[in-house]
Amino acid sequence: MSAAGFVAILLTSILVENYVLSKFLAICSFLGVSKNLKSAMGMSAAVIFVMVVATVATWPIYYFILEPNGLGYLQTIVFILVIASLVQFVEMFLKKSAPALYTALGIFLPLITTNCAVLGVVVLNITKSYSLPESIVNSLGAGIGYMLAMFLFNGVRSKCDNADVPKPFKGVAITLVAASLVSLSFMGFTGIVSGIFGEV
Amino acid sequence: MSEKSGKMKVLTAGIIRDNPVLVLLLGTCPTLAVSTSATNALGMGAAATFVLIGSNIVISLLKNVIPNKVRIPCYIVVIAGFVTLVQMVLQAFVPALYDALGLFLPLIVVNCIILGRAEAFASKNTVIDSLLDAIGMGLGFTLALLFIGIVREVIGFGTIFGISLGENFQTVSIIGLAPGGFFVYGCIIALLNKLTKGKGVKRKSFDCESCTSCGACSQAKEGGCEK
Numbered sequence: 001m002s003a004a005g006f007v008a009i010l011l012t013s014i015l016v017e018n019y020v021l022s023k024f025l026a027i028c029s030f031l032g033v034s035k036n037l038k039s040a041m042g043m044s045a046a047v048i049f050v051m052v053v054a055t056v057a058t059w060p061i062y063y064f065i066l067e068p069n070g071l072g073y074l075q076t077i078v079f080i081l082v083i084a085s086l087v088q089f090v091e092m093f094l095k096k097s098a099p100a101l102y103t104a105l106g107i108f109l110p111l112i113t114t115n116c117a118v119l120g121v122v123v124l125n126i127t128k129s130y131s132l133p134e135s136i137v138n139s140l141g142a143g144i145g146y147m148l149a150m151f152l153f154n155g156v157r158s159k160c161d162n163a164d165v166p167k168p169f170k171g172v173a174i175t176l177v178a179a180s181l182v183s184l185s186f187m188g189f190t191g192i193v194s195g196i197f198g199e200v
Numbered sequence: 201m202s203e204k205s206g207k208m209k210v211l212t213a214g215i216i217r218d219n220p221v222l223v224l225l226l227g228t229c230p231t232l233a234v235s236t237s238a239t240n241a242l243g244m245g246a247a248a249t250f251v252l253i254g255s256n257i258v259i260s261l262l263k264n265v266i267p268n269k270v271r272i273p274c275y276i277v278v279i280a281g282f283v284t285l286v287q288m289v290l291q292a293f294v295p296a297l298y299d300a301l302g303l304f305l306p307l308i309v310v311n312c313i314i315l316g317r318a319e320a321f322a323s324k325n326t327v328i329d330s331l332l333d334a335i336g337m338g339l340g341f342t343l344a345l346l347f348i349g350i351v352r353e354v355i356g357f358g359t360i361f362g363i364s365l366g367e368n369f370q371t372v373s374i375i376g377l378a379p380g381g382f383f384v385y386g387c388i389i390a391l392l393n394k395l396t397k398g399k400g401v402k403r404k405s406f407d408c409e410s411c412t413s414c415g416a417c418s419q420a421k422e423g424g425c426e427k
Contacts, residue, residue, distance in 0.1 A: 084272075
Protein backbone atom coordinates (compact mmCIF):
# COMPACT_ATOMS: atom_id res chain seq x y z
CA MET A 1 0.00 0.00 0.00
CA SER A 2 1.18 3.50 -0.85
CA ALA A 3 2.24 6.12 1.67
CA ALA A 4 -0.91 8.09 0.86
CA GLY A 5 -2.97 5.11 1.96
CA PHE A 6 -1.28 5.07 5.35
CA VAL A 7 -1.76 8.80 5.79
CA ALA A 8 -5.43 8.36 4.88
CA ILE A 9 -5.88 5.63 7.53
CA LEU A 10 -4.07 7.76 10.09
CA LEU A 11 -6.15 10.88 9.41
CA THR A 12 -9.36 8.87 9.35
CA SER A 13 -8.76 7.36 12.75
CA ILE A 14 -7.56 10.62 14.31
CA LEU A 15 -10.11 13.05 12.92
CA VAL A 16 -12.99 11.62 10.93
CA GLU A 17 -13.73 8.52 12.94
CA ASN A 18 -12.33 9.72 16.22
CA TYR A 19 -12.58 6.73 18.56
CA VAL A 20 -13.91 8.77 21.45
CA LEU A 21 -16.10 11.37 19.83
CA SER A 22 -17.67 9.53 16.96
CA LYS A 23 -17.28 5.86 17.81
CA PHE A 24 -18.09 6.24 21.50
CA LEU A 25 -15.22 4.12 22.71
CA ALA A 26 -13.48 4.81 26.02
CA ILE A 27 -16.11 7.37 26.99
CA CYS A 28 -15.82 6.40 30.65
CA SER A 29 -12.12 7.18 30.91
CA PHE A 30 -12.55 10.17 28.60
CA LEU A 31 -15.09 11.73 30.95
CA GLY A 32 -13.40 10.52 34.10
CA VAL A 33 -9.78 11.42 33.55
CA SER A 34 -10.12 14.56 31.40
CA LYS A 35 -10.61 16.78 34.44
CA ASN A 36 -6.90 17.03 35.15
CA LEU A 37 -4.57 17.81 32.24
CA LYS A 38 -1.57 15.98 33.65
CA SER A 39 -3.41 12.72 34.24
CA ALA A 40 -5.23 13.11 30.92
CA MET A 41 -1.95 13.28 29.05
CA GLY A 42 -0.42 10.42 31.04
CA MET A 43 -3.44 8.24 30.40
CA SER A 44 -3.45 9.10 26.67
CA ALA A 45 0.25 8.29 26.33
CA ALA A 46 -0.33 4.97 28.03
CA VAL A 47 -3.30 4.27 25.74
CA ILE A 48 -1.30 5.01 22.59
CA PHE A 49 1.49 2.74 23.81
CA VAL A 50 -0.76 -0.16 24.79
CA MET A 51 -2.88 0.11 21.63
CA VAL A 52 0.15 -0.26 19.38
CA VAL A 53 1.70 -3.06 21.45
CA ALA A 54 -1.66 -4.87 21.68
CA THR A 55 -2.08 -4.67 17.92
CA VAL A 56 1.38 -6.08 17.31
CA ALA A 57 0.51 -8.96 19.65
CA THR A 58 -3.07 -9.75 18.61
CA TRP A 59 -2.78 -9.46 14.84
CA PRO A 60 -0.38 -12.42 14.45
CA ILE A 61 -2.36 -14.43 16.99
CA TYR A 62 -5.52 -14.03 14.95
CA TYR A 63 -4.01 -14.66 11.52
CA PHE A 64 -1.48 -17.35 12.43
CA ILE A 65 -3.21 -19.26 15.24
CA LEU A 66 -6.94 -18.62 15.44
CA GLU A 67 -7.96 -18.34 11.81
CA PRO A 68 -6.01 -21.31 10.33
CA ASN A 69 -7.49 -23.53 13.04
CA GLY A 70 -11.06 -22.29 12.58
CA LEU A 71 -11.09 -20.73 16.01
CA GLY A 72 -12.12 -17.24 14.90
CA TYR A 73 -15.05 -17.31 17.31
CA LEU A 74 -12.64 -17.30 20.26
CA GLN A 75 -11.44 -13.86 19.20
CA THR A 76 -13.09 -11.89 22.03
CA ILE A 77 -11.93 -14.13 24.84
CA VAL A 78 -8.39 -14.54 23.47
CA PHE A 79 -7.92 -10.83 22.77
CA ILE A 80 -9.01 -9.67 26.20
CA LEU A 81 -6.74 -12.22 27.85
CA VAL A 82 -3.81 -11.21 25.67
CA ILE A 83 -4.40 -7.54 26.45
CA ALA A 84 -4.73 -8.20 30.19
CA SER A 85 -1.54 -10.23 30.42
CA LEU A 86 0.31 -7.94 28.05
CA VAL A 87 -0.49 -4.90 30.16
CA GLN A 88 0.71 -6.74 33.24
CA PHE A 89 3.90 -7.73 31.46
CA VAL A 90 4.56 -4.25 30.10
CA GLU A 91 4.10 -2.87 33.57
CA MET A 92 6.67 -5.26 35.04
CA PHE A 93 9.08 -4.68 32.17
CA LEU A 94 8.89 -0.89 32.45
CA LYS A 95 9.33 -0.99 36.20
CA LYS A 96 12.53 -2.96 35.81
CA SER A 97 14.13 -1.43 32.73
CA ALA A 98 12.65 2.04 32.21
CA PRO A 99 11.79 3.51 35.59
CA ALA A 100 11.36 7.03 34.18
CA LEU A 101 8.75 5.84 31.72
CA TYR A 102 7.15 3.75 34.44
CA THR A 103 6.67 6.75 36.72
CA ALA A 104 5.01 8.62 33.88
CA LEU A 105 2.72 5.86 32.60
CA GLY A 106 2.75 3.27 35.36
CA ILE A 107 -0.32 4.22 37.32
CA PHE A 108 -2.48 4.31 34.21
CA LEU A 109 -1.47 0.95 32.86
CA PRO A 110 -3.74 -1.26 35.01
CA LEU A 111 -6.68 0.92 34.04
CA ILE A 112 -6.16 0.21 30.41
CA THR A 113 -7.09 -3.47 30.51
CA THR A 114 -10.70 -2.49 30.87
CA ASN A 115 -10.49 0.47 28.51
CA CYS A 116 -12.82 -0.43 25.69
CA ALA A 117 -10.89 1.56 23.09
CA VAL A 118 -7.99 -0.90 23.29
CA LEU A 119 -10.15 -3.99 22.78
CA GLY A 120 -12.17 -1.99 20.26
CA VAL A 121 -9.21 -1.08 18.10
CA VAL A 122 -7.76 -4.59 17.92
CA VAL A 123 -11.17 -6.06 17.06
CA LEU A 124 -11.75 -3.38 14.40
CA ASN A 125 -8.35 -4.05 12.83
CA ILE A 126 -9.48 -7.61 12.25
CA THR A 127 -13.03 -6.65 11.16
CA LYS A 128 -11.67 -4.22 8.59
CA SER A 129 -9.12 -6.85 7.46
CA TYR A 130 -6.18 -4.48 7.68
CA SER A 131 -2.68 -5.82 7.08
CA LEU A 132 -0.22 -5.65 9.98
CA PRO A 133 1.35 -2.28 9.01
CA GLU A 134 -2.11 -0.83 8.35
CA SER A 135 -3.32 -2.10 11.72
CA ILE A 136 -0.40 -0.49 13.48
CA VAL A 137 -1.04 2.83 11.74
CA ASN A 138 -4.73 2.59 12.59
CA SER A 139 -3.99 1.90 16.27
CA LEU A 140 -1.53 4.76 16.38
CA GLY A 141 -4.17 7.04 14.89
CA ALA A 142 -6.79 5.84 17.33
CA GLY A 143 -4.46 6.58 20.23
CA ILE A 144 -3.51 10.02 18.94
CA GLY A 145 -7.19 10.74 18.37
CA TYR A 146 -7.88 9.78 21.97
CA MET A 147 -5.14 12.12 23.15
CA LEU A 148 -6.43 14.97 20.97
CA ALA A 149 -9.98 14.51 22.27
CA MET A 150 -8.72 14.39 25.86
CA PHE A 151 -6.64 17.53 25.40
CA LEU A 152 -9.41 19.54 23.76
CA PHE A 153 -12.04 18.39 26.20
CA ASN A 154 -9.87 19.22 29.19
CA GLY A 155 -9.82 22.83 28.04
CA VAL A 156 -13.58 22.88 27.51
CA ARG A 157 -14.17 21.40 30.94
CA SER A 158 -12.07 23.91 32.80
CA LYS A 159 -14.19 26.64 31.15
CA CYS A 160 -17.36 24.76 32.12
CA ASP A 161 -16.33 24.59 35.76
CA ASN A 162 -16.21 28.37 36.01
CA ALA A 163 -19.36 29.00 34.00
CA ASP A 164 -22.71 29.76 35.54
CA VAL A 165 -24.88 26.91 34.30
CA PRO A 166 -28.55 26.24 35.19
CA LYS A 167 -28.77 24.24 38.39
CA PRO A 168 -30.09 20.92 36.99
CA PHE A 169 -27.27 20.94 34.44
CA LYS A 170 -24.50 21.35 37.02
CA GLY A 171 -21.88 18.64 37.09
CA VAL A 172 -22.57 15.62 34.94
CA ALA A 173 -25.18 17.02 32.56
CA ILE A 174 -23.17 20.03 31.41
CA THR A 175 -20.13 17.80 30.92
CA LEU A 176 -22.15 15.62 28.56
CA VAL A 177 -23.57 18.58 26.67
CA ALA A 178 -20.04 20.02 26.34
CA ALA A 179 -18.84 16.67 25.02
CA SER A 180 -21.67 16.84 22.52
CA LEU A 181 -20.40 20.18 21.22
CA VAL A 182 -16.81 18.93 20.95
CA SER A 183 -18.12 15.90 19.09
CA LEU A 184 -20.13 18.21 16.81
CA SER A 185 -16.98 20.11 15.94
CA PHE A 186 -15.30 16.86 14.90
CA MET A 187 -18.16 16.18 12.48
CA GLY A 188 -16.73 19.04 10.44
CA PHE A 189 -13.97 16.65 9.36
CA THR A 190 -16.44 14.35 7.59
CA GLY A 191 -15.34 13.83 4.02
CA ILE A 192 -11.96 15.49 4.45
CA VAL A 193 -10.01 12.28 3.85
CA SER A 194 -11.92 11.17 0.78
CA GLY A 195 -11.69 14.78 -0.41
CA ILE A 196 -7.89 14.75 -0.27
CA PHE A 197 -7.03 11.18 -1.13
CA GLY A 198 -10.10 10.02 -3.05
CA GLU A 199 -12.12 7.02 -1.88
CA VAL A 200 -9.92 4.62 0.06
CA MET B 201 -41.74 -11.76 55.39
CA SER B 202 -38.64 -9.63 55.96
CA GLU B 203 -36.62 -12.21 54.03
CA LYS B 204 -38.96 -11.77 51.11
CA SER B 205 -38.87 -7.98 51.15
CA GLY B 206 -35.06 -8.15 51.32
CA LYS B 207 -35.00 -10.17 48.11
CA MET B 208 -37.47 -7.79 46.53
CA LYS B 209 -35.19 -4.91 47.44
CA VAL B 210 -32.21 -6.56 45.76
CA LEU B 211 -34.28 -7.09 42.64
CA THR B 212 -35.70 -3.59 42.37
CA ALA B 213 -32.55 -1.70 43.40
CA GLY B 214 -31.06 -1.91 39.92
CA ILE B 215 -34.24 -0.84 38.17
CA ILE B 216 -34.85 2.49 39.91
CA ARG B 217 -32.87 3.40 43.00
CA ASP B 218 -29.48 2.30 41.68
CA ASN B 219 -30.22 2.36 37.96
CA PRO B 220 -26.81 1.76 36.37
CA VAL B 221 -27.24 4.20 33.49
CA LEU B 222 -29.29 7.05 34.91
CA VAL B 223 -28.31 7.03 38.59
CA LEU B 224 -24.84 5.51 38.79
CA LEU B 225 -23.85 6.64 35.28
CA LEU B 226 -22.04 3.45 34.37
CA GLY B 227 -21.76 1.85 30.96
CA THR B 228 -21.71 5.15 29.11
CA CYS B 229 -20.02 3.78 25.98
CA PRO B 230 -22.71 1.28 24.92
CA THR B 231 -25.44 3.61 26.16
CA LEU B 232 -24.37 6.37 23.80
CA ALA B 233 -23.36 4.21 20.89
CA VAL B 234 -26.28 1.81 20.65
CA SER B 235 -29.16 4.09 21.58
CA THR B 236 -29.65 5.34 18.01
CA SER B 237 -32.82 3.27 17.70
CA ALA B 238 -35.21 1.56 20.06
CA THR B 239 -34.65 -1.86 18.46
CA ASN B 240 -30.88 -1.69 18.88
CA ALA B 241 -31.26 -0.48 22.44
CA LEU B 242 -33.52 -3.39 23.29
CA GLY B 243 -31.14 -5.87 21.63
CA MET B 244 -28.12 -4.49 23.45
CA GLY B 245 -30.04 -4.48 26.73
CA ALA B 246 -31.09 -8.09 26.30
CA ALA B 247 -27.57 -9.22 25.36
CA ALA B 248 -26.00 -7.42 28.30
CA THR B 249 -28.67 -8.72 30.70
CA PHE B 250 -28.00 -12.29 29.60
CA VAL B 251 -24.25 -11.88 30.11
CA LEU B 252 -24.84 -10.19 33.46
CA ILE B 253 -27.09 -13.01 34.71
CA GLY B 254 -24.68 -15.70 33.53
CA SER B 255 -21.56 -14.06 34.90
CA ASN B 256 -23.16 -13.11 38.22
CA ILE B 257 -24.29 -16.71 38.80
CA VAL B 258 -20.95 -18.27 37.85
CA ILE B 259 -18.87 -15.74 39.78
CA SER B 260 -21.06 -16.10 42.84
CA LEU B 261 -20.64 -19.89 42.66
CA LEU B 262 -16.88 -19.58 42.30
CA LYS B 263 -16.38 -16.82 44.83
CA ASN B 264 -14.62 -19.10 47.30
CA VAL B 265 -12.41 -20.70 44.67
CA ILE B 266 -11.06 -17.60 42.91
CA PRO B 267 -7.89 -16.26 44.55
CA ASN B 268 -8.25 -12.64 45.49
CA LYS B 269 -5.15 -11.45 43.63
CA VAL B 270 -6.19 -12.66 40.21
CA ARG B 271 -9.90 -12.07 40.59
CA ILE B 272 -10.23 -9.39 37.90
CA PRO B 273 -8.72 -11.56 35.12
CA CYS B 274 -10.89 -14.47 36.31
CA TYR B 275 -14.03 -12.34 36.12
CA ILE B 276 -13.05 -11.13 32.68
CA VAL B 277 -12.61 -14.69 31.41
CA VAL B 278 -16.05 -15.71 32.73
CA ILE B 279 -17.67 -12.62 31.21
CA ALA B 280 -15.83 -13.09 27.91
CA GLY B 281 -17.11 -16.67 27.76
CA PHE B 282 -20.71 -15.54 28.04
CA VAL B 283 -20.15 -12.73 25.54
CA THR B 284 -18.81 -15.23 23.01
CA LEU B 285 -21.94 -17.31 23.57
CA VAL B 286 -24.20 -14.32 22.93
CA GLN B 287 -22.21 -13.38 19.83
CA MET B 288 -22.61 -16.86 18.36
CA VAL B 289 -26.33 -17.07 19.16
CA LEU B 290 -27.07 -13.64 17.69
CA GLN B 291 -24.98 -14.30 14.61
CA ALA B 292 -26.89 -17.52 13.99
CA PHE B 293 -30.44 -16.41 14.75
CA VAL B 294 -30.64 -12.59 14.55
CA PRO B 295 -27.93 -11.59 12.04
CA ALA B 296 -29.49 -8.15 11.48
CA LEU B 297 -29.07 -7.26 15.15
CA TYR B 298 -25.58 -8.79 15.15
CA ASP B 299 -24.57 -6.40 12.37
CA ALA B 300 -26.30 -3.41 13.96
CA LEU B 301 -24.57 -3.86 17.32
CA GLY B 302 -21.29 -4.63 15.57
CA LEU B 303 -18.25 -3.79 17.63
CA PHE B 304 -20.26 -3.18 20.77
CA LEU B 305 -21.15 -6.84 21.13
CA PRO B 306 -17.59 -8.02 21.90
CA LEU B 307 -17.16 -4.86 23.95
CA ILE B 308 -19.74 -6.10 26.46
CA VAL B 309 -16.67 -7.80 27.96
CA VAL B 310 -15.34 -4.50 29.23
CA ASN B 311 -18.76 -3.07 30.10
CA CYS B 312 -18.25 -1.57 33.51
CA ILE B 313 -21.72 -2.52 34.74
CA ILE B 314 -20.98 -6.22 34.39
CA LEU B 315 -17.48 -6.15 35.84
CA GLY B 316 -18.70 -3.75 38.51
CA ARG B 317 -21.52 -6.05 39.63
CA ALA B 318 -19.17 -9.02 39.68
CA GLU B 319 -16.75 -7.13 41.89
CA ALA B 320 -19.25 -5.32 44.09
CA PHE B 321 -22.05 -7.85 44.43
CA ALA B 322 -21.62 -11.36 43.04
CA SER B 323 -18.27 -11.93 44.72
CA LYS B 324 -19.81 -11.27 48.13
CA ASN B 325 -23.36 -12.60 47.97
CA THR B 326 -25.29 -15.85 47.52
CA VAL B 327 -26.24 -17.24 44.13
CA ILE B 328 -29.93 -16.35 44.49
CA ASP B 329 -29.20 -12.76 45.51
CA SER B 330 -26.67 -12.41 42.69
CA LEU B 331 -29.23 -13.69 40.21
CA LEU B 332 -31.84 -11.20 41.44
CA ASP B 333 -29.28 -8.41 41.36
CA ALA B 334 -28.34 -9.32 37.78
CA ILE B 335 -31.99 -9.35 36.68
CA GLY B 336 -32.61 -5.98 38.33
CA MET B 337 -29.46 -4.34 36.98
CA GLY B 338 -30.05 -5.83 33.53
CA LEU B 339 -33.63 -4.59 33.42
CA GLY B 340 -32.55 -1.17 34.65
CA PHE B 341 -29.89 -0.99 31.93
CA THR B 342 -32.35 -2.17 29.26
CA LEU B 343 -35.11 0.25 30.29
CA ALA B 344 -32.77 3.24 30.44
CA LEU B 345 -31.26 2.32 27.07
CA LEU B 346 -34.73 1.85 25.59
CA PHE B 347 -35.83 5.24 26.88
CA ILE B 348 -32.82 7.04 25.39
CA GLY B 349 -33.21 4.96 22.22
CA ILE B 350 -36.86 5.93 21.78
CA VAL B 351 -36.13 9.63 22.33
CA ARG B 352 -33.28 9.59 19.83
CA GLU B 353 -35.15 7.51 17.25
CA VAL B 354 -38.28 9.69 17.39
CA ILE B 355 -36.41 13.01 17.19
CA GLY B 356 -33.58 11.88 14.95
CA PHE B 357 -35.33 9.66 12.43
CA GLY B 358 -39.06 10.21 12.99
CA THR B 359 -39.70 6.54 13.58
CA ILE B 360 -40.36 4.34 16.59
CA PHE B 361 -39.23 0.70 16.48
CA GLY B 362 -38.81 1.33 12.75
CA ILE B 363 -42.44 2.41 12.25
CA SER B 364 -42.77 5.83 10.66
CA LEU B 365 -44.55 8.58 12.57
CA GLY B 366 -45.87 10.19 9.40
CA GLU B 367 -44.21 12.16 6.64
CA ASN B 368 -44.91 15.57 8.12
CA PHE B 369 -42.90 14.76 11.25
CA GLN B 370 -39.97 17.16 11.43
CA THR B 371 -36.77 15.31 12.32
CA VAL B 372 -33.56 16.73 13.73
CA SER B 373 -31.05 14.32 12.26
CA ILE B 374 -28.15 15.44 14.47
CA ILE B 375 -29.87 13.74 17.43
CA GLY B 376 -29.41 10.40 15.69
CA LEU B 377 -25.70 11.06 15.15
CA ALA B 378 -22.81 11.02 17.63
CA PRO B 379 -23.20 14.54 19.15
CA GLY B 380 -26.91 13.89 19.69
CA GLY B 381 -26.09 10.90 21.89
CA PHE B 382 -24.14 13.03 24.35
CA PHE B 383 -26.73 15.78 24.15
CA VAL B 384 -29.81 13.63 24.80
CA TYR B 385 -28.06 11.78 27.63
CA GLY B 386 -27.02 15.07 29.22
CA CYS B 387 -30.53 16.50 28.94
CA ILE B 388 -32.10 13.39 30.47
CA ILE B 389 -29.70 13.61 33.42
CA ALA B 390 -30.55 17.30 33.83
CA LEU B 391 -34.27 16.48 33.68
CA LEU B 392 -33.84 13.81 36.35
CA ASN B 393 -31.94 16.28 38.51
CA LYS B 394 -34.79 18.76 38.12
CA LEU B 395 -37.53 16.23 38.88
CA THR B 396 -35.81 14.75 41.93
CA LYS B 397 -34.40 18.09 43.11
CA GLY B 398 -30.85 16.91 42.63
CA LYS B 399 -31.23 13.75 44.70
CA GLY B 400 -31.89 11.25 41.93
CA VAL B 401 -28.57 11.15 40.15
CA LYS B 402 -26.04 9.81 42.61
CA ARG B 403 -22.92 10.61 40.74
CA LYS B 404 -22.34 14.34 40.82
CA SER B 405 -19.43 14.77 38.45
CA PHE B 406 -17.09 12.83 36.22
CA ASP B 407 -13.75 12.47 37.92
CA CYS B 408 -11.25 9.82 38.84
CA GLU B 409 -13.57 7.98 41.24
CA SER B 410 -16.09 7.55 38.47
CA CYS B 411 -13.53 5.90 36.22
CA THR B 412 -14.72 2.46 35.17
CA SER B 413 -11.59 0.77 36.14
CA CYS B 414 -11.48 1.94 39.71
CA GLY B 415 -12.17 -1.63 40.83
CA ALA B 416 -8.85 -2.67 39.38
CA CYS B 417 -6.98 0.54 40.09
CA SER B 418 -4.67 0.80 43.04
CA GLN B 419 -4.64 4.58 42.79
CA ALA B 420 -8.38 4.88 43.30
CA LYS B 421 -8.10 3.27 46.71
CA GLU B 422 -5.35 5.66 47.67
CA GLY B 423 -7.30 8.78 46.91
CA GLY B 424 -7.55 9.17 43.17
CA CYS B 425 -5.21 9.36 40.24
CA GLU B 426 -4.62 13.08 40.58
CA LYS B 427 -2.51 12.55 43.67
